[in-house]
Amino acid sequence: MKDKFKSSSSSGSCFYFLGFFGAAYYFISTAAGFWLGVGGFFKAVVWPVFFVYEAFRFLEI
Structure with missing residues (x-):
């Protein structure tokens, strides 16, 4: 039964990697x-923290 509800975080990992790579390229190149x-x-490692914080602040959560 546990296998039925097993989730994969590969799409989140892919998004984080692409965001990390882009942010690292930007911050290092400047x-x-x-x-x-x-x-x-x-900064590139922790950018999602600030992104989520600002999103929650914008949405007034």
Whole structure:
């Protein structure tokens, strides 16, 4: 019975990977130095947190 309700998160993982790749490319390419590029990499890792926060704030949830 557990197999019947087994869910897959592959579409969410794909979306996150594409978003991470795009954000990393943007933040690193606009960095003026090495450490700003490292900071851009970390921004790319956590961008979904800010996206969801702003979406909830916009929707007044």
